[in-house]
Amino acid sequence: MRLATVRTPHGTRAAVQRDSTWVLLKDNNLSSLFSHADWRSQAEKALGETEHEDIQLADAELHTPLPNAAKIVCCGLNYRDHIVETGRDVPEYPTLFAKYADTQIGPNDQIEVGDDSIQVDWEAELAVIVGSPIRRATRAQATAAILGYTVANDVSYRDWQGRTLQWFQGKAWAETTPIGPVVVTADELDPAAGLEIKSEIDGVVMQQSNTRELVFDAADLVAYVSQFTPLAPGDIVLTGTPGGVGLGMRPQRWLQHGEVLRTSIEGIGELRNRISMSTTHEGENQS
């Protein structure tokens, strides 16, 4: 099943995909839909009703799928190929930090940097959506609690991130993290078996790896996080980014005003986000 939060002239609505249409559900978004234990049967019922309100996929403007996610836990340093390439050891424990729900924007929204940062970097990531309440889960319990997956870009303001040892202030900027376009349920997709993950700027590939390279996969991370904090339906775990970010380039390379950041994962879809910055900082990349 493929689900989304769709923008309509009357506000946002949760929706489930049927062929080339979004069938609209009663809830205003997927955060609200997934809070109902019977959300799946609600969605299946709507799919079976031909008179249901719908919008053509091609006409739909998509919102961030889970605008009210209570917890967004993020993992860093988690792609094996990137870790090996940088000469580091494979970590024993996941490196974790938090974001707030209001960091999120829609899959095609502009990233409004303005004057806030001149070192705006990209981090293509697989996002895991939690489907049931869990605490202190085993790997098997965590696997069963995963509702599905979507795409995120953990856009990072490196100038702020590098001010102190803790990354939070470079990662928690309001409305800088595109997520979407759709949530694909776990029965239709197996990231551990391998999905291509990619980011591009204006069509030039920056990151290209595969989710099978994750050191801690979706189930590992959900189980680990649930040891210290309860997770609930609609919570999100970001799984970290592969090599190829601007911070690691020599010379370093940052996103510029007007550039389009494309982030995609095989079997889910893509984010396309234009960067809007104060143009007084144009040409800050070293060349």
Add this chain to the structure above:
Amino acid sequence: MRLATVRTPHGTRAAVQRDSTWVLLKDNNLSSLFSHADWRSQAEKALGETEHEDIQLADAELHTPLPNAAKIVCCGLNYRDHIVETGRDVPEYPTLFAKYADTQIGPNDQIEVGDDSIQVDWEAELAVIVGSPIRRATRAQATAAILGYTVANDVSYRDWQGRTLQWFQGKAWAETTPIGPVVVTADELDPAAGLEIKSEIDGVVMQQSNTRELVFDAADLVAYVSQFTPLAPGDIVLTGTPGGVGLGMRPQRWLQHGEVLRTSIEGIGELRNRISMSTTHEGENQS
């Protein structure tokens, strides 16, 4: 004005202090009360009504004051005396990380560590309560947006905190952060002018400093955090801890089963929290 969230046989209630009683308000807690722009006039009205439902201070069991805080932003490395003592430079920027609302417990609740950690440390902190919605605030705007203050202990599981570079997983354990006992409004208290802050274990003083030693004071921190994330009524900013934590002792010293952690700030009050741990780890302190 001194406010609290009081436990009653019918659930929790927001309350305002009149002499030796808590006058109960309609809202279930201070998170809910502070979400009303006119909360202060509601509280003043209740104080003026002699027939209002109340509980003797001595009989009241206090809950964590702001159980639904949407954002709890914490600062590390922020006491000048401690920084100088450790030979570090005074930092240019505050070191920040996040906690979730469900990390909180009441001012006299037990800290249920169980088997989760054997390196449980204490961090007495001044907590700042935000009173109005702010974003990109100046210092003057931040000052005006501070509703009041309370006491917190950012109890930290150092074994988890030290697993990776990011502190979050040692700080975000559910139900480990005592906060309270009361919120004292900003018109009654000026931490920048100096309030004694202290922690004790079983009556032995571990930390003793003064809030005038804060490098980034309450207004600085609220203004800084509001640059990247919007703050709303009932959000909390923890301002960091002075020297004297177990991590810094030689030999290191951790909280043990049955010990009582007392945390106090002059003019606000004190937290008293007993530690409950699996006793199989007793005697893990080096001696």
